[in-house]
Amino acid sequence: MNLLARLTGGVPARSLWGLGLLFAFLLVAPALLGKYGLSVLILVLYFAYVGQAWNIMMGFAGQLSLGHALYAGLGGYIAAGLFFHYGIGPWAGVFVAVLAASAAGSVVGYLGFRFSLAGVYFALLTIAFSEFTRIAFDHWAWAGGSGGLFLKVDAGSDMLNLRGGPLLFYYVILALAVGAFILCRALLESRLGRYWLAIREDPEAAQAVGVPVLRCKMIAIVISAALTALAGVWNAFYYNNLFPETAFAMGRSIEFTLAPIIGGLGTLFGPIVGAVVLTGLGEIFTDLSEVFHVSGLKQIFYGLALLVIVMYRPAGVWPWIAERFGFGEKRQ
Amino acid sequence: MTADFLLSLAQAITKGLLTGMVYGLMALGLSVIFGVMRVVNFAHGEIMVVGMYLAWMGFEYLQVSPMLSLPLIALLFFGAGYALQRAVISPFIGRPEHQQFLLLLAIAILLVNACLVIAGPDSRGVQMDSQFDSYELGPFVFDAVRVHAALTAVVIAGLLWLFFTRTRTGKSIRAAADNNLGALVVGLDVRRLYAFTFGVGAACVGAAGALMITIIPVTPFLAAEYTLLAFVIVIVGGLGSMTGALAGGLLIGVSEAVAGLLLQPSLKSMVSFGILILVLLLRPQGLFGKSGP
Numbered sequence: 230m231n232l233l234a235r236l237t238g239g240v241p242a243r244s245l246w247g248l249g250l251l252f253a254f255l256l257v258a259p260a261l262l263g264k265y266g267l268s269v270l271i272l273v274l275y276f277a278y279v280g281q282a283w284n285i286m287m288g289f290a291g292q293l294s295l296g297h298a299l300y301a302g303l304g305g306y307i308a309a310g311l312f313f314h315y316g317i318g319p320w321a322g323v324f325v326a327v328l329a330a331s332a333a334g335s336v337v338g339y340l341g342f343r344f345s346l347a348g349v350y351f352a353l354l355t356i357a358f359s360e361f362t363r364i365a366f367d368h369w370a371w372a373g374g375s376g377g378l379f380l381k382v383d384a385g386s387d388m389l390n391l392r393g394g395p396l397l398f399y400y401v402i403l404a405l406a407v408g409a410f411i412l413c414r415a416l417l418e419s420r421l422g423r424y425w426l427a428i429r430e431d432p433e434a435a436q437a438v439g440v441p442v443l444r445c446k447m448i449a450i451v452i453s454a455a456l457t458a459l460a461g462v463w464n465a466f467y468y469n470n471l472f473p474e475t476a477f478a479m480g481r482s483i484e485f486t487l488a489p490i491i492g493g494l495g496t497l498f499g500p501i502v503g504a505v506v507l508t509g510l511g512e513i514f515t516d517l518s519e520v521f522h523v524s525g526l527k528q529i530f531y532g533l534a535l536l537v538i539v540m541y542r543p544a545g546v547w548p549w550i551a552e553r554f555g556f557g558e559k560r561q
Numbered sequence: 562m563t564a565d566f567l568l569s570l571a572q573a574i575t576k577g578l579l580t581g582m583v584y585g586l587m588a589l590g591l592s593v594i595f596g597v598m599r600v601v602n603f604a605h606g607e608i609m610v611v612g613m614y615l616a617w618m619g620f621e622y623l624q625v626s627p628m629l630s631l632p633l634i635a636l637l638f639f640g641a642g643y644a645l646q647r648a649v650i651s652p653f654i655g656r657p658e659h660q661q662f663l664l665l666l667a668i669a670i671l672l673v674n675a676c677l678v679i680a681g682p683d684s685r686g687v688q689m690d691s692q693f694d695s696y697e698l699g700p701f702v703f704d705a706v707r708v709h710a711a712l713t714a715v716v717i718a719g720l721l722w723l724f725f726t727r728t729r730t731g732k733s734i735r736a737a738a739d740n741n742l743g744a745l746v747v748g749l750d751v752r753r754l755y756a757f758t759f760g761v762g763a764a765c766v767g768a769a770g771a772l773m774i775t776i777i778p779v780t781p782f783l784a785a786e787y788t789l790l791a792f793v794i795v796i797v798g799g800l801g802s803m804t805g806a807l808a809g810g811l812l813i814g815v816s817e818a819v820a821g822l823l824l825q826p827s828l829k830s831m832v833s834f835g836i837l838i839l840v841l842l843l844r845p846q847g848l849f850g851k852s853g854p
Binding site: 287 | 601649652653656658659660662663664666667668669670671673674675677678681682781785789792793796825827828830831834835837838841842845
């Protein structure tokens with residue numbers, strides 16, 4: 230069986246057609262959408278991508294991380310810092326960034342898994358490391374301290390240094406999102422993926438039948454951290470600024486978790502559907518609250534929407550859609 | 562080491578102990594809720610901040626001292642917590658952690674932004690005459706408000722202890738925490754007990770909020786910090802242990818005050834998170850916890 234057949238095996242034809250149409254639309258979308266539409270679509274793809282990365286840890290391997298801002302922050306800061314201080318472009322810096330985030334991920338993972346922390350306890354460990362790093366960066370002059378690190382905004386297009394307009398960033402994040410989607414599908418279909426699901430469902434049973442639990446969990450956190458670091462690099466060059474207060478904030482980590490949880494944990498489309506729903510709601514609520522001119526109103530709408538979704542679709546939106554319209558993907 | 566330095570160190574430690582008692586009361590609420598229902602209250606700091614705002618409003622608009630509005634706030638929070646548990650949280654007990662997390666996160670977003678809409682982003686504090694009072698004991702000077710807040714926190718913790726050891730409802734709650742099925746078998750109304758527990762936890766943190774407003778001013782942005790702080794304290798002390806929550810509060814209060822003195826005030830929570838990481842790795846059940854997680 231060749232790779233393509235393996236990746237598409239068992240998927241209903243109508244899902245494949247839908248996927249193809251979606252991809253074709255995304256490829257030509259910048260020509261169809263205005264500036265505003267493109268910026269919204271960029272956000273959707275960004276959250277779909279980081280959601281996919283986080284989903285590997287929580288949705289596949291069952292390890293709750295609420296500190297993924299650590300990897301995105303490290304990745305962004307390292308690539309931006311190398312460019313800012315030494316003029317090393319992000320296409321080279323990204324390797325350092327990914328290595329550093331993977332190293333951070335393996336430290337957090339090894340400590341957590343070695344001392345068998347699970348559930349809430351593991352989640353708190355990830356928060357603690359992320360907060361610890363946030364305060365360290367607040368006091369680190371090389372990274373700009375609490376005053377932040379700023380990249381020069383460059384209107385001209387310089388692809389080699391990832392400098393350019395929204396169009397460039399759109400296609401980069403599209404490539405990342407598509408790549409992560411295919412990678413996740415391949416991982417789920419692999420032996421490793423089956424091991425992860427076994428660990429998620431029952432770690433003790435998995436251990437008993439000979440699944441190398443510690444190694445599998447370590448691979449999950451390293452892949453997830455590395456992918457998240459890429460998002461951090463992209464984010465740093467897209468927005469041109471970094472602050473420890475936001476880059477390593479717990480709020481940032483929570484943002485990463487929302488799309489997969491709302492969309493459907495452990496599914497491939499969950500993070501994508503969740504990102505569409507959340508970004509869509511966010512934009513609608515921004516427009517709505519602008520009518521009233523009250524700060525905080527947008528977040529209240531947002532909170533209410535989250536409350537309604539988690540109360541009525543606790544397993545996520547996608548599994549429900551998939552079942553209703555016969556797209557076939559269930560939570561594995 | 563000079564005598565001056567030792568004195569300011571001792572001063573910082575006592576200040577930390579006094580603030581730590583209020584931290585302890587706040588964390589007690591989190592610990593009670595987790596210990597009984599196994600639900601992690603991710604909206605804990607937000608509830609605390611609502612308590613601080615209510616006490617501030619009572620002072621600002623009705624000229625009622627936070628100490629006097631405290632019982633009322635505690636009562637109100639008990640009722641609100643009871644209702645919240647019955648109406649919203651109850652179906653989520655026993656569900657996967659990430660679903661509980663999302664539910665309480667939604668509640669947290671609603672609470673903190675309601676505060677933002679009503680009171681605005683500026684920091685709000687109470688100005689009382691007693692804030693300038695102090696007690697002197699030899700070379701030591703204690704802020705009167707801190708002493709009052711700490712003593713009140715001790716009294717409330719004592720009342721809570723009496724509730725859990727002497728009253729029928731308190732004992733039933735502990736029974737339900739110990740053995741859910743057993744409690745159901747002997748005919749306890751576990752759903753009502755859970756609602757009662759969430760009410761008690763909310764009352765604790767509401768009272769802690771009323772005390773805290775006498776020490777520092779409140780902004781909506783404090784909420785997330787307090788949620789994290791409460792987590793750090795209960796994990797360090799032992800999740801589900803009442804003694805642990807109080808001891809953890811004292812420990813973190815002191816470590817913050819001493820780090821503020823020896824390092825920089827902005828580094829104080831780094832020390833707390835350092836302690837948290839060490840405790841998670843070396844003694845994950847916490848200093849006073851009985852069994853591992």
